[in-house]
Amino acid sequence: MTSTSIDDIAASAGIAKGSIYYNFDSKAGLVEAIMARSREQLVTRLAEASDGRTGADRQASVVRALLAMVAEHTASVRVMVSELFREERSWAESIKAWRDTALAPLADDLVASGADPAEASLRAAAVVGASLTAGLEWLVFHPERTHAEVASAVLAALSR
Amino acid sequence: MTSTSIDDIAASAGIAKGSIYYNFDSKAGLVEAIMARSREQLVTRLAEASDGRTGADRQASVVRALLAMVAEHTASVRVMVSELFREERSWAESIKAWRDTALAPLADDLVASGADPAEASLRAAAVVGASLTAGLEWLVFHPERTHAEVASAVLAALSR
Amino acid sequence: MTSTSIDDIAASAGIAKGSIYYNFDSKAGLVEAIMARSREQLVTRLAEASDGRTGADRQASVVRALLAMVAEHTASVRVMVSELFREERSWAESIKAWRDTALAPLADDLVASGADPAEASLRAAAVVGASLTAGLEWLVFHPERTHAEVASAVLAALSR
């Protein structure tokens, strides 16, 4: 399901496989918990990035925050994004929550400035998608670039 | 691997499981073949979209072509994108080819107008990521919108 | 069943797989046919070796004939012997025929000289087993030895 087996997870966490089932109901429960933590980090970062900012200023700040997330939590962002695009999703709940969290700061701002909610979420999805995609492109193919350079490239793409 | 079993694939194709193995070496071989076809479609569409266009014009045309791909080949785009973000990839080859194909029209244009290759591919990744992400957002959450409306939302996100 | 697939057999015979089923009822039928040919060769050789000889003379001659069979038809002897010792045997018929053929010259001679039939076949099995086993030992581990040297070693083992 995540192509990472419970055995691998237990081994890399240095605990026994049975212990995972002692602490979580199922593999889905474990993944939900991991995703919830990832979402909490996202909430915190985006709140800091959005607080007191609107318009182009907020957008630039959100882009930088998302790139930082990608750089610091590559593994969980990778899983998150790859699951976002999956059809069958046992943990749809958390996936949807993650999406909502990621889109909110920009979508809310657009709605506040008069945009239609559906259009706002499409535009927010475009910006978030641009940031995460460029972020992974960065880490996989151009890791020598700095965070600032990548942020500036994404913002350039978002201005014509 | 793709979380779609060979049994399911055979059943939905109306053929016997063994027949898949008569025509392909392995499941990875089958997926490679599907990806190759998806890439061919992408090549064709993007070539049409780019031909004779440069700059903002080409970008708008590419965005529209990618949205059309998402709408018409949702399943294969979904698989493609979700695999793009995976770590372990038995068919890394085709995935990389797909990425190269998707980025080329915009990256080449940026390089032609003087941009650094690395920055060009980061900007191209941002635009492609914006299009695909908004495209899936569209199909999953706002299927009542038209292609034109979504294209216009993405292009709006890419101009401020 | 023989751990050699019909595909391999067809390929190495340079014909189509379907043609095997055109000429034989089943894989078991094909194997039966191969075994029958192997047995015919065995019959011929052992007849030549036994004709006009009895006692130690016949035994020495049979040992030499079996070693020649091993050297010239290694593959089929290998299959034959390895199947002889298998439990489940779809073609038990031919296997038993092969055994009978191999034991007959020596068993008959022993019976003719007054031995009990059961004891005669046990003694014949010992001599045949000694020849075939030493023959394969020869080809696998000491291929540089000559037929005469190996025959003499086996006969030495059979005389104290």
Added chain:
Amino acid sequence: MTSTSIDDIAASAGIAKGSIYYNFDSKAGLVEAIMARSREQLVTRLAEASDGRTGADRQASVVRALLAMVAEHTASVRVMVSELFREERSWAESIKAWRDTALAPLADDLVASGADPAEASLRAAAVVGASLTAGLEWLVFHPERTHAEVASAVLAALSR
């Protein structure tokens, strides 16, 4: 491979199929383990049989020990011998070890009394082959005979 499926092995052992894979890496691993145990028994029996004996005395004792092995561990001897004559062998290692173990007592004795090593192993192979072949002939076709009778038949075959 061994023409005995993992399902059958698990069923006849009264455990679940998965349990085999918890305890062994693969089917080959399981077979290796079984062969290793069979070889240990062979080592013990042959050591007892050889200890303090040389020449014809040792040979007679080894023949009796091999016949006892065949009688008491028919299944594993059958597999062992039939695999010995096979070409492709994933577990070649254990097979060769089994051969070495079976030949050693007689080959060593022959070398000690001045024989050339290659000839010694050919003669040892002849004696071991005679014993195992006659042993299986005994169990399959003349089960009413006693161990002593069969031993005496084999030894008779080995003395003229």
Added chain:
DNA sequence: AATGAATGAGGCTTCATTCAT
């Protein structure tokens, strides 16, 4: 007479889950 594409039963292996300790 011959072919080879297609089949499906059955084999090996993985892995989420359970449970006795």
Added chain:
DNA sequence: GATGAATGAAGCCTCATTCAT
């Protein structure tokens, strides 16, 4: 609380066999 041996459903793949051409 924690463990890890054991399980069995489900996945990938092989291969003897069939059949339309």
